[in-house]
Amino acid sequence: MTQELHITSARVDPDLLDLPWGTALAQWPANVLAALPRGLSRHVVRFVRLSGRVIAIKEISELVAHNEYELLRRLERLDVPSVTPTAVITGRVAADGEPLEAVLITEHLQYSLPYRSLFSHIMGADTATRLIDALAVLLVRLHLVGFYWGDVSLSNTLFRRDAETFAAYLVDAETGALYPALTDGQRNYDVDLARTNIIGELMDLESGGVLDEDTDVIGIGDSLVARYDELWQALTEEESFTRDERWRVNERIERVHGLGFDVDELAMSTEEGGQRVRIRPKVVEAGFHSRRLAQLTGLEVQEHQARRLLADLEHYCAFEENPSVSETHLAHEWLTEVFEPAIRAVPPSQRGKLQPAQLFHEVLDHRWFLSQQQSRDVPIIEAARSYGHSVLPSRPPEQSILGLTPEEAAAADDAAQLLDDDDTDLEGDLADLGPNP
Template sequence: MRFLFRPPADEATALLTLPWEQPLEEWDPDLLLHVPQRGISRHVVRFVAAEGSVFALKEIAEPLARKEYALLGEFAEEGLPAVSVLGICVDRPGGQEALLVTRYLEYSMSYRHLFSSPRSQHSTSQLLDTMVVLLVRLHLAGVFWGDCSLSNTLFRPDADGLTAYLVDAETVERRPVLSAGMRRHDVDLARERVGAELLDLQFGELLSPDVDPITVADALPGRYEALWDAVTREEVFRRDEQRYRVAERLAWINELGFDAGEVELVHTPEGARLRVQTRVAEPGQHRRELFRLTGLEVQENQARRLLNDLRSYRAWLEQEGGRPVPETVAGHRWMAEVYLPVVQAVPRHLAGRLAPAQLFHEVLEHRWFLSEQAGRDVGTTAALESYLSSELPRLPADMTTPAVLAGGADGAPDR
C-alpha cells in the first residue's frame, strides 16, 4: 500500500494504525464515529477520529481518488469553498478501491439536517441562493462541477445566512475559462438534481407543504444568471462619472459576497468601459478586519455582525469616557468585557453545539427579540441567561465540533 498526504504530517501519521488493508465496510465499529445527518453518498463513507480531529474516509476508484485529491488540494490553495483533503491510500490488497481522506468540516450540516431540524430557520429559497453563490464562485474559477446537488454540498451557519461548500469533486473538470455553454449545462444539471432531492424531501414529509419542489428547482437558473451578471457584466458610463461609478460597482460586488480583483477601465468613444475581475475566494473584508482588531477567525457574515457590535461598544465607551477610544483599544476591551464572557458562559453539557461566533450572534439576536417584547433594552446579561435556558438546549447535540464528536472536548468553547 502507498499513502500520499498533505501537511500537517501529524494528522496523517496518527491515522497510519488504522486497518487500511481491509474493506471499509468491514472495519471494526469501535474504530468509527457516528456522524448523524451527514447526507447520502453513492460510495462507502466512514468517519474516524485522531489527535482530536475527525476525518471522512471514502472508498473510490484509484483514478478518481487521485483526481479528487489533486483538485481539492488546488481548491484549498486558491481559497475555494470546498472540504479540505488530507490524503489518499492506494494499491490496497486484493485490487481494492483507494481511500480518499478529507477533514470533517466542523459545524457543517447536510441539507437533510437543515430540513429535519425542528429549530431550522433557513428557508428553501435561502438554501437555493447559497448554492447559487457556490456555483458562481466555482465557475469564476473555471470549475465545471458536473454533479452540483444538495447531497454534494455542506452548509455552515454564518450569522443569519449560510455558506455552502463543495464536498464531492469526482466529476469536476477544470478549464482556464468556462464557456457559456458549459456553465448552462452545469446549471441545468443542478436544477434536475435539486428538483429530485426536494421531491425526496417532500415524500419524506420533511418539506413544508407550501413549497413546490419543481417550482423551486426551476427558479435556480434565473437566480444563477442574475448573480453571474451582477458580478461579471461590463458597464459603460460617462468619463465624468467614472470615479463614483467604479467605487459603487466595487461596493456592490463586496455586498454580494465577493471580492474584486483587477479592475480594468478602458476609455472608448462611447464612454468609460469598466471590467472587474471578480475573485472567487471566500470574501474576507470583514473577517480580516475583525481578526486585526480581536484575533478572532470567523465566517464573513459573523464577522460583519460582530464588528457592528464592537463599533457600537466603542461608541458607548467614547460617550461614557468623554474622549476618543482607539479602535485597537476598543477591540481588546470588547473581547475581554463583552465577547468572552458570553461564549465562556455556556455550560459544559451544552458546549460545542454552535461555533462561538455564531452563538454570540444568536445571543445578540435574542437580545433584540426580548427588547422588542419588553419595550426597552434588556441588556446582554439577561438575554444570555434566557438564551442558555430556552434556546440553546433546543439545538440538536449533533451540531458539534470534531473534538466533541471524538469525545475529546473539555466543554470549553474555542477562543
Template sequence: MRFIFRPPATQAAGLLSLPWDVPLEDWRDDHVLEVAHRGISRHVVRFVEVDGLVYALKEIDERLARREYRLLGELESMGMPAVSVLGACVERPHDLDAILVTRFLDYSMSYRYVFSHGHTSRPTDQLIDAMVELLARLHLAGLFWGDCSLSNTLFRPDAGHIVAYLVDAETAELHERLSDGQRRFDIDYAAERVGGELFDLQSGGLLPDDVDPVQIAAELPQRYDALWDELTREELFRPDEQRYRVAERLERLNDLGFEVDELELITTDDGVRLRVHTQVAETGRDRHRLFVLTGLEAGEKQARRLLNDVVSYRGYLEQREGRPVPETVAAHRWRSEVYDRVMAMVPAELGDRLAPAEVFHEILEHRWFLSEKAGKDVGTTAAARSYVSGILPRTPATMTILPGADGLPGAPS
C-alpha cells in the same frame, strides 16, 4: 500500501494506526464514528476521530481518488469553499479501492438535516441561494463541477445565513476559463438534480407544503443568471457618472459577499466602459480583521457582526471613561469582558449546537428582540442568560455523533 498526506504531518501520523488493509465498510475500530447528519453517498463513507479531530473517509477507485486529492488541494490553495483534503491511501492489498481522507467540516449539515431539524425558517430559499453562490465562485475560478447537487454540498450557518461548500469533486475539472456551454451544463444539471432531491424530501414529508419542487428547480438557473450578470457584466456610463457608478457597483458586489480583484475603466466614444474582475475566493477581509483584533475564528458574516459589536463596545467605553480608546485596546477588552464571559455561560453539553461565533450572533439577535420588547437595552449578559436557558437547548445539534446500532462506535445502520 502507500499513504499520500498533506501537511500537517502530525495529523497524518495519527491516522496510520487505522485498519487500512480492511474494506472500509467492515471497520470496527474504536476511532470510527457515526455522524447523524451525513448525506447520501454512492460510495462507502465512514467518519473517524483521531486526536480530537474528525475526518471523513471515502472508498473510491484509485484513479479517481488521486485525481480528487489533487483537485481538492488546488481548490484549498485558491481559498475556495470546499472541504479540506488531508490525503489518500492507495495501492491497498486484496485489490481494495483507495480511501480519500478529508477533514470533517465542523458545524456543517447535509440538506436533509437542514430540512428535518428546522435550522432555518426559509430552508429552500437559503439553500438554493447558497448553492447558486457556490456555483458562481467555482465557475469564476474555472471549475466545471459536472455533478452539482444538494447531496454533494454541505451547508454551514453564518450569522443567520447559510454558506455552501463543495464536498464531492470526482467529476470536476479545473480550466483556465469556462465556456458558456460548460457553465450552462452545470446549471441545467443542478436544476434537474435539485428538483429530484426536493421531490424526495416531499415524499418523506420533510418539504414545507408551500414549496413546489418544479418551481424551485426552474428558479435556480434564473437566480444564477442574475448573480452571474451582476458579477461579470460590463457597464457603460457618462464620464461625469464615473465616480458614483463605480462605487455603487463595488458596494453591490460587497453586499453579495464578493470582492473585486481588479477593475478596468475604458474610455470610448460612447462613454466610459467598466469591467470588473471578481475575486473567486471566499471573501475573508472581515474574518482576517476579527482574527487580528481578537484571535477569534469565524465565518465572514459572523465576523462582520462581531466586529460591529466591538465598535459598539468601543463607543460605550469611550463614553463611560471620557477618553479615546484605541481599537486594539477596545477589541482586547471586548474579547475578555464581553465575548469570553458570555461564551462561558454556555454549558459544555450544548457545545455541539452551533459554532461559538454563531451562538454569539444569536445572542445579539436575542438581545435586540428583548430590548424591543422591553423598550430599553437589556444588555448582553441578560440576553445571554435568556438565550442559553430558553433557546439554545431547543436548537438542533450540528455536530451530533451517534453510537453504532450494536453498541460499537460507527456500526453500519
C-alpha cells in the same frame, strides 16, 4: 497476501496505519466509527475518529482518488469553501488476497450538516430557499476561479449556519476540473444540472414526507438559476458611463461589497474619444466582511456572521467619545469586553453546540427578544446566560451531531441508501422537466 500500503498525504499521521485497511470499508467495526450523519453517496463513506479529530473516508478507484485529492488541494489553496483533503491510501488487500479499492481521506467539516439532516433537525418553511441561496453563492465562487463541478447537487454539498443564512461547502469533487476560465457553456451546464438535481432531491424529500407537499420544488430549482445569474451579472458585467459619472465606479465597488465580495482588480478603458468610461471587475474575491473582521479582531468567521459582528462592533464604537482612539484599539476592546465575555457566559456544557460567532449572533437575537419582552436594554452577558439556560439545552450539538450510536447511524445510512436506490424512479419525471428555459 501481505498488503503494502501506499499513503499520499500532506498531513502525515502515523495513527492512519492502525486502521483496518485490510477490510472493506462497509464492514469496518462500529468501535472505530464516529456516529455522524452522512449524505447520500454513490460510494461507501465512513466517519472515523483519529488522533482527536474526525476524518471522512471514501472508497473509490485509485485514479479517481488521486485526481480528487489534487483538486481539493488546489481549491484549498484558492480559498474556496470545500472539505480539506488528508490522504490517499492505495495497495489495500483483503485477508483472502482480493485487492480492495483505494480510499480518499478528508477532514470532517465541523459544525456542518448534509441537507437531509438540516431538514430533519430544522424544518423551517424557508430552509430550502436558504440552502439554494448558499449553493448559488458557492457555485459562483467556484466558477470565478475556473472550477467546473460537473455534478452539482445538494447531496455533494455540506452546509454550515452563517448568521440567519447558510454557507455551502463542496464535499465531492471527483467529476470536477480546474481551468484558467470557464466558457459560458460550461457554466450553464453546471447551473442547469444543479437545477435538475435539486428538483429531484426535493421531490425525494417530498415523497418521504420530510417536505410539505405544497412546496413548489420546481420553483425552488428555478430560483437557483435566478440567484446564480443575479450574482454572476453583478460580479462580472461591464458598465459604461460618461466621464461626469465617475462616482459610479465607487458605487459599483460598494454593490459588490454588499454581496460579500471584494474587487481585487478593476479594468477601465475610455471610448468615444474619451467621453465615456467602461469598467469591468477583473478579479473578484469572496469574503469582504470576514476579511475586515479578521483584520480588526483576528476572528475568522463566515461572511454573514462577520457582517453581524461588524454591526455590533460599529454600535460599540459609536459610544466612544474620544475621537483619537483608533478603530483597531476599539475593536480589541469590543473583543475582550463584549464578544469573549458573552461566549464565556454560556454554560460550558452548552457552549460547543454552535460555532462561537454563530452563538454570539443568536445571543444578539435573544437579547433583542428579551429587551422587547421586558421593555429595557438587557445587557449582553445577561442575554448570553439566559440563552444558554433557556434555549440551547433543546438544540442538537451542531459541532458534530453525536447523538446517534454507531448502530443508529448505520440504520440511518441504510434508510438513506434505500432512498438513494429509489432515486432512479425519478429519472423519468426529471426528464419531463426539460432544460431550464
